[in-house]
Amino acid sequence: MQDFSFYNPTRIEFGAGKIARLDALVPANARVLVLLGGESARRSGTLDEVLTALGEREVQVFNGIEPNPSFETLMKAVDQVREQQLDYLLAVGGGSVIDGTKFVAAAALFNGDAWDILLQGGQNVTSALPFGSVLTLPATGSEMNKGSVITRKSLAAKLPFASEHVYPQFSILDPVKTYTLPPRQIANGVVDAFMHVIEQYLTYPAEAPVQDRFAEGLLQTLIEVGPKALANPEDYQTRASLMWTATLALNGLIGSGVPQDWATHMLGHELTALHGLDHAQTLAIILPEMLRQRKAAKLGKLVQYAERVWNIDTGSDDDKAETAIECTRDFFEAVGVKTRLSDYGLGAEHIDNIIDSLTNHGMTKLGEHNDVTPEHCRQILLASI
Template identity: 85%
Template structure:
């Protein structure tokens, strides 16, 4: 186990009907801006339920936050916050809305050009407006962490920032709110959570048995419940486990004290930026061949993963690793997330552009050892055709 710091002060209120607890969670005198994405929040009645729970508080709405939330849209929200002396933000939606709200919370109190929050990865954030979230889409874990990723369309840049100032004060997790999600978003959420765990787990054995067991437990649970979450959208218990699993996949716990990878995410970001694939689709394409490309360095953990998550007991270490990689690919396909570039209309002719973009973003030494080069990434994409 490596040295670590762990801190996570977000309060979770979990269960059907918990939106009513907003009345206790949000300060009684707050002037609240409710941020959300598209029309689904309104159509499903969630927005009405939220505003009803907020009672007589002064409440304004700000809709239209996009998937891959944009600096441009969010700065409009910052203008509203400043103009109307908003003092509490409430995100209603999935990871994009919560990520965007984190940025608004920090930018509203930031002196100077708010874009600097991104260029310094959040290190210059000294304070932020308090905010909470009502989660409607289990996937990113943003509801219980301090990270956010923001896109600036005019610069074609997608950048992360982190700060303890942007932990949500609370997040309300009501599994019923996921019943009306499109299948594609649920499937993406399963894959996103799975690969969040893999980025923190599938590196090399490092004497962290509890972190390993927790990560394996999250993976096993996703394997068990993923297909059922799609087949039975109103099975409360399945959706409840999916929601809590996705939160725990990226709240800092399983990554505390262990090496981390994140190469799959970095390469995947380029596929979203250039070719507009969903985030989870990019991960499903990249991960299997990333694991195969790096099989030698990851062999110890691949074998452990094969045995403990997939119960693969036969064959050589290499056999087990190969079988586990294929099971992983099959799992993504089984929930309907395609794993080949060709499935998204991309061919060998697109690879140069992707690698150029990766290099231009300085992503030349990726992974837990910092030894994954653009040339490795080229081979990975070729193998993913």
């Protein structure tokens, strides 16, 4: 086990009807900005439920945070916060809305050009507005972590930042709120959560048996509940397990004391920024060939993954690794997320541009050994067509 610091003060309120807890969770004198994505929170009645729970508080609404939340949009919310002297934020939505709210919370109190927050990865964030979230889409884990990823459309750049100042004070997780999500969003959520675990688990053996067992438990649960969540949208218990699993996949716990990879995410961000693919789609495309490309370096953990997660107990180590990689691809396809660039209309002619963009963003030494180069990424993309 490596040395680590772990700190996660976000309060989780889990269960049907927990939105009513907002009255106890948000300060009585707060001047609140509720931040939304598209129209779904309004249409589904969730916004009304939130406004009712907030009672007599001064509340304004900011609408229109996109998937892959944009700097351009979020700066409008920052302006509203400053002009209206609002002092509490409430994200109502999925990871994009929560990521965007984290940026607004930090940018509202930031001196200077707020884009610098992204350029410095959040190290220059010294304070942020307090905020909470009402999660409607299990996927990113943003509801219980300090990370955020923001896209600047004008630069085709998608960059992460992290700061202890942007932990949500609370997050309300009501599985019922996921019943009306389109299958594509549930499928993306399953893949996203699965990939968060993989990035913190599938590296090299690091004498961290508890972290390994927890990671394997999350993967096994996603394999078990992912297809059920798609088949039975109103099965409360299945949606509850999916929701809590997705949160635990990226709340800092399983990544404490172990090496981490994140190469698939970094390469995937370029595909989203340049070609608009869903985040989870990019991960489903890249992971199988990333694992094949890095098979030698990851063999110990690939065999463990094969044996413990996929119950593959025959064949050579290489056989087990190969079978586990194909099981992973099949799982993504089974929940409806296509795993080939060509499935999204992309081919060899796009790869130079993707690699140039990756290089320009400084992503030239990726992975747990910092040895995944742009040339490796080119091979991975070629194999992923």
